[in-house]
Amino acid sequence: MVIPLGLSIESLRRSSGTFETAVGLPPVVYSDAQFHDFEMNAVFGSGWLCVGRQEQVPAVGDYLSVTRAGEPLIVVRSSDGNIRVMSAVCQHRAMCITASVDRSDEDMLSPPELQSGAGRTFRCPYHYWVYDLDGQLVGAPEMGRTPGFDMAEVRLPGLPVEIWNGFIFTNFDAAAAPLAPQLSKLDEVLVNYCVESLVTVDPVTIPDVPFNWKIMVENFMEMYHQSRLHHGIHDFAPSSGASYADYEPGDVAMFGFSETLEPDGGFNPTMKALFPPLPGVTMEERQRVIFALVAPSLLMGFQADSAFWFYVDPTGPTSHALSMAYIFPESTIELHDFTESLEAAIAGVSTFNRQDMPTNVATQLGMQSRFAQRGRYSWQEGVLAQFNSWLVDRYAVAAGE
Ligand code: FES
Ligand SMILES: [Fe+2]
Known part of the structure; x- marks a missing residue:
C-alpha cells in the first residue's frame, strides 16, 4: 500500500519517539478520506x-x-x-x-x-x-x-x-501475532484489580460521534488538559501528578498514572469514590487512576472503586462510534444502593464529557484548517508521542517500509 497524499514515512516519524522531540501528526490524517481508507487497512486490518x-x-x-x-x-x-x-x-x-x-x-x-x-x-x-x-x-x-x-x-x-482479562478481541488478520504476550507490562500493573472478574454494567454506544477516532484516543489518554480544560472539577487529580510507563517498539499497550491528592477520588462533583474500594487494591493504587490504551482502540480507566472501558470504532474520516461502560466487582453490584450510586457516577462523568466532547468537536474543525500545525508536546502528554510511534510503525509496515 502507498501512503496517500504524498506523506512520507520520514515525515510521519517526526511524530514518533518522546515528547522531547516529537511533533503532532500531520493534521490531514485526522480528516482525509484517502488517508482514512489507508489507515483502516494499515491499523484496523491487522490490529487486535x-x-x-x-x-x-x-x-x-x-x-x-x-x-x-x-x-x-x-x-x-x-x-x-x-x-x-x-x-x-x-x-x-x-x-x-x-x-x-x-x-x-x-x-x-x-x-x-x-x-x-x-x-x-x-x-x-x-x-x-x-x-x-x-x-x-x-x-x-x-x-x-x-x-x-x-x-x-x-x-x-x-x-x-x-480473551485478555475478560475482554474479547478479534483480528481481521488470521496470521496476527498473539495479543497477550504484547500486554505483559500492563498485566503487571493491573494484577490487583482482578480485571477478569469485573462485570460490565449497561454498556451504551453513541453511533455518530463527529470527530476522528484518534482525537478521542488522545483526549482520553493525555493528562495535560486535566488541570486546564477540567480546571476545578479535576483538582483531586492535577496534571502535575501525571506519569506514563515507558513505551518500547512492540508494545501494544500505552498507559499512565494520574496521582490523586487523597485516596479514593472520583470523577464526580464530590471528587470522592461513590463505591467501596476494589477488593485487593493497595493504598497506593487507591490514590491514583490508571489510564490505558490497548491500541488501536480499547481505552480503559481504573480507579479506586471501579473501572470503565471505552471502545472507539471509526466509521469515517471524521466520525466514530463510541461504546462505553463501567465494570465493577460483583460485590459492588449487589449493594442495595448500587443503582443510585451508579446514576450519580454517570451524572458525574457527564460533567467531564460536557467539556471534553465540545473540545474534541472543535479540535476536528481546527484539524481541517489550513492553519493547523504539527505542534510540540508537554511532558504531561508524553503518551501522545507513544501513540504516534505505534501508529507510524503500523503505517510503515503497511507501506512496506
Ligand atoms: S438468505 Fe441471507 S441473503 Fe438470502
Ligand atoms: Fe478530559
Missing part, C-alpha cells in the same frame, strides 16, 4: 480489536452484534462453551443476518440496527438461510434443485479470538 467482554455472553447461544471497522460481526458463546467471532454477512447474497427488518417508516432507510440476544441458530431474515452457533449453514430453503449446492461447504467466516 475489542468486541466486548466475556460476561456479556455468559451462556451458550448468547451473542453480541458489533461493527468493527465497517464489518458487521457476531460474538457468540458457541455450543462448546467457547466464544467465537464470525462475520454476520450471509453467504447467500450478503444480507447482514443480525440486522432488524422490523423498523419504522422514519428508520427504514437509516443504517441497519444490529440486534444482540440469545438463540440456538441465526436465521437470515431475507431468504431464511440458517446457521448454527459455529457459523455452519444448516438450513437453506428451496436449494435442492440447485446443482452442486452443498450446505456443508457454506459457513460464516470465522475470525481469530483472544
Whole structure:
C-alpha cells in the first residue's frame, strides 16, 4: 500500500519517539478520506480489536452484534462453551443476518440496527438461510434443485479470538501475532484489580460521534488538559501528578498514572469514590487512576472503586462510534444502593464529557484548517508521542517500509 497524499514515512516519524522531540501528526490524517481508507487497512486490518467482554455472553447461544471497522460481526458463546467471532454477512447474497427488518417508516432507510440476544441458530431474515452457533449453514430453503449446492461447504467466516482479562478481541488478520504476550507490562500493573472478574454494567454506544477516532484516543489518554480544560472539577487529580510507563517498539499497550491528592477520588462533583474500594487494591493504587490504551482502540480507566472501558470504532474520516461502560466487582453490584450510586457516577462523568466532547468537536474543525500545525508536546502528554510511534510503525509496515 502507498501512503496517500504524498506523506512520507520520514515525515510521519517526526511524530514518533518522546515528547522531547516529537511533533503532532500531520493534521490531514485526522480528516482525509484517502488517508482514512489507508489507515483502516494499515491499523484496523491487522490490529487486535475489542468486541466486548466475556460476561456479556455468559451462556451458550448468547451473542453480541458489533461493527468493527465497517464489518458487521457476531460474538457468540458457541455450543462448546467457547466464544467465537464470525462475520454476520450471509453467504447467500450478503444480507447482514443480525440486522432488524422490523423498523419504522422514519428508520427504514437509516443504517441497519444490529440486534444482540440469545438463540440456538441465526436465521437470515431475507431468504431464511440458517446457521448454527459455529457459523455452519444448516438450513437453506428451496436449494435442492440447485446443482452442486452443498450446505456443508457454506459457513460464516470465522475470525481469530483472544480473551485478555475478560475482554474479547478479534483480528481481521488470521496470521496476527498473539495479543497477550504484547500486554505483559500492563498485566503487571493491573494484577490487583482482578480485571477478569469485573462485570460490565449497561454498556451504551453513541453511533455518530463527529470527530476522528484518534482525537478521542488522545483526549482520553493525555493528562495535560486535566488541570486546564477540567480546571476545578479535576483538582483531586492535577496534571502535575501525571506519569506514563515507558513505551518500547512492540508494545501494544500505552498507559499512565494520574496521582490523586487523597485516596479514593472520583470523577464526580464530590471528587470522592461513590463505591467501596476494589477488593485487593493497595493504598497506593487507591490514590491514583490508571489510564490505558490497548491500541488501536480499547481505552480503559481504573480507579479506586471501579473501572470503565471505552471502545472507539471509526466509521469515517471524521466520525466514530463510541461504546462505553463501567465494570465493577460483583460485590459492588449487589449493594442495595448500587443503582443510585451508579446514576450519580454517570451524572458525574457527564460533567467531564460536557467539556471534553465540545473540545474534541472543535479540535476536528481546527484539524481541517489550513492553519493547523504539527505542534510540540508537554511532558504531561508524553503518551501522545507513544501513540504516534505505534501508529507510524503500523503505517510503515503497511507501506512496506
Ligand atoms: S441473503 Fe441471507 S438468505 Fe438470502
Ligand atoms: Fe478530559
